[in-house]
Amino acid sequence: MNPISLARLSLAIGAVMRGVVRVYDRGAQDAAGRSSRCGDTRCDGLLSAPRRLRSMHHLPDMASRGIVATFNVRTAIGWLVPHALRHFILMTAILGVLSQAWIRIGLGGDRPLRSDGYTYYVYLPAWLIFHDTTLESVARDCCGGTFDPSTGIVRWPATGHFVNVHPIGVAVQMLPFFIVADALTRWSNLPRDGFSIYYQQAAALAGLAYLLAGLAILRGLLLRRSSPGIVLATLIVITFGTNLFHYGTFEPTFSHAFSFCLVATLVSLTERWWEAPRWTTSLALGVVLGVLILTRHPNAIFAAFIPLYGATSWQTLRANAAQLWARRARLSAMLALTAATVSPQLAIYHAATGHWIVSSYGELGFTFASPHLLGVLFGVQKGLFFWSPALLLSVAGLVVARGWYRLLLLPTLLVIGLDTYLIASWWDWQFGDSYGHRAFTDTLSLAAVFIAAFFEWAARRPRLAPDVAIAAILATALSVVQMIQFWLGLIPPSNTTWDQYRELFLRWH
Amino acid sequence: MALTRRRAVVVLIGVMILISLLGAALAYLRDPPWIGAVTSGLREWEREPSGLRFRWTASHATFYMPSDAAAMTLPLKGIFGETDGRPGTVEVSVDDRWLATFTLADSNWIRPRLPLARGTTPRRYRRIDVRVSRTFGPRNLGVKLGEVVPD
Numbered sequence: 001m002n003p004i005s006l007a008r009l010s011l012a013i014g015a016v017m018r019g020v021v022r023v024y025d026r027g028a029q030d031a032a033g034r035s036s037r038c039g040d041t042r043c044d045g046l047l048s049a050p051r052r053l054r055s056m057h058h059l060p061d062m063a064s065r066g067i068v069a070t071f072n073v074r075t076a077i078g079w080l081v082p083h084a085l086r087h088f089i090l091m092t093a094i095l096g097v098l099s100q101a102w103i104r105i106g107l108g109g110d111r112p113l114r115s116d117g118y119t120y121y122v123y124l125p126a127w128l129i130f131h132d133t134t135l136e137s138v139a140r141d142c143c144g145g146t147f148d149p150s151t152g153i154v155r156w157p158a159t160g161h162f163v164n165v166h167p168i169g170v171a172v173q174m175l176p177f178f179i180v181a182d183a184l185t186r187w188s189n190l191p192r193d194g195f196s197i198y199y200q201q202a203a204a205l206a207g208l209a210y211l212l213a214g215l216a217i218l219r220g221l222l223l224r225r226s227s228p229g230i231v232l233a234t235l236i237v238i239t240f241g242t243n244l245f246h247y248g249t250f251e252p253t254f255s256h257a258f259s260f261c262l263v264a265t266l267v268s269l270t271e272r273w274w275e276a277p278r279w280t281t282s283l284a285l286g287v288v289l290g291v292l293i294l295t296r297h298p299n300a301i302f303a304a305f306i307p308l309y310g311a312t313s314w315q316t317l318r319a320n321a322a323q324l325w326a327r328r329a330r331l332s333a334m335l336a337l338t339a340a341t342v343s344p345q346l347a348i349y350h351a352a353t354g355h356w357i358v359s360s361y362g363e364l365g366f367t368f369a370s371p372h373l374l375g376v377l378f379g380v381q382k383g384l385f386f387w388s389p390a391l392l393l394s395v396a397g398l399v400v401a402r403g404w405y406r407l408l409l410l411p412t413l414l415v416i417g418l419d420t421y422l423i424a425s426w427w428d429w430q431f432g433d434s435y436g437h438r439a440f441t442d443t444l445s446l447a448a449v450f451i452a453a454f455f456e457w458a459a460r461r462p463r464l465a466p467d468v469a470i471a472a473i474l475a476t477a478l479s480v481v482q483m484i485q486f487w488l489g490l491i492p493p494s495n496t497t498w499d500q501y502r503e504l505f506l507r508w509h
Numbered sequence: 510m511a512l513t514r515r516r517a518v519v520v521l522i523g524v525m526i527l528i529s530l531l532g533a534a535l536a537y538l539r540d541p542p543w544i545g546a547v548t549s550g551l552r553e554w555e556r557e558p559s560g561l562r563f564r565w566t567a568s569h570a571t572f573y574m575p576s577d578a579a580a581m582t583l584p585l586k587g588i589f590g591e592t593d594g595r596p597g598t599v600e601v602s603v604d605d606r607w608l609a610t611f612t613l614a615d616s617n618w619i620r621p622r623l624p625l626a627r628g629t630t631p632r633r634y635r636r637i638d639v640r641v642s643r644t645f646g647p648r649n650l651g652v653k654l655g656e657v658v659p660d
Binding site (some may be wrong): 145185188193195196 | 567
């Protein structure tokens, strides 16, 4: 099936679904007409469904209740949503572990510690097994004293010491998992080289764990503002309608799942800090911001989120500035802790190169005068919206955001705008081999907030809601299919052409 | 109150089951039977023109020997002489204890018979580590390791 046929099919399914929803709407209106007989039970919405389920207790037996529940879709959904939301993280965890097992065993996938994952992780065996911060010992043990140049760990010309293109943040976050793996490796008498089986599995599980933690934080953040149905739909779309799940399972040792979790934490803590600037919240924000910068240096732009939170006009911006001045002691402590968290990385750079701040990529860098904006957003090769069309819902959310969501609008626009420009200006704007555009995965928690904002807006418009639901379901399903195609090696890891895409569309071989 | 007590009992049973499973898993992983097949730092099997099977090591290679073996014959061949002319060394250790060091100056096979202290480990297998002083080429080749024979 080609993309145009799929679009036609989507319209047809949409028309049918709209018809079905109208029938149910009529049923709901009939029920609303009988609402005076409902007593304390509201009969007119999804949120009242559990009560309606309880109200069925007068029915003579379970079979009757089951029949009623089967034929009342709204009741069933009303019962299902809170349960599914409560167990969403657990279900995603089970799916994640099974996916990792399938990728490694069923598909014979590469070891988790490879490519960028290797360079993010390599600090841990160097520090904790070889007690060496220069990476020389790991190079001697694994590779005869030098790393393969493709790893991105090269000798700095002036000093001859190793410089790693990737900073230490992911390794720091993997530390608890590494400690367990190291203890188990000693216990089983496996090679204590930092790359044997338990280290590999622990690193893979670390990426999945941070993805799940990020989702849990996002769920808590959204539940303070939205209904369970909207939060559940948002979590499903952001997890499976984008490349987020892929970076928690197929390439879990890359930085993206870690950054996703940290950005979700930063947004949640920022909200709390503006509500009540406790010292603990201030210090936690300082650490999270520091680790975020340690994970990927361009993540420093997320710091703009803190002062701009809640700014919707010049007046509120001035009010924010006044508040920040009033909270200057806590703000200073926050920034001092951020600097302290980042300082080990600077010390590593200084020891290796003699400079505190270096471009670890050497001569490779940004081409700010010629950013590939269309390519990174819409291109067939890696376009964000081409490979994750569900994210168009978040763009719509930016337009229609109201209430609390509007408080996040300005910082989100600024951060995502800046991030997009940086990504589009990077010398390798496709970011190498990946499913979808992986550089945007870090910001998906912000996208999730505005997907929720759009769902909130659509939920208030019953005629539009079915169309939005269908669009979200189709976009999510397409993303899942394409993710599995990537896992099976059907979709090229980079430089995909339109002809290749059409040829491979919804094909399994 | 009854519900709370029931929940506490359920949680307690759950914790006990979890601890039991964890204990069983740890007991199994102390001496897993599959570890004998684990190797690292070794490339695929190849064959010399003479028909001898060997695997290239990297800087650090690991394999396992049955713990009831009294000794092992370790066929080794370096290519140090063919590459930079300087001799290279190969260090062998058993369960992290040094066992022997060999200097390989030419490209001939050596077949040292190394004693393995029998009965000093409760495990089924001993871990043998081979560390090479230098490697060569983009494939990071250390020395050729033939089929290790336990005695």
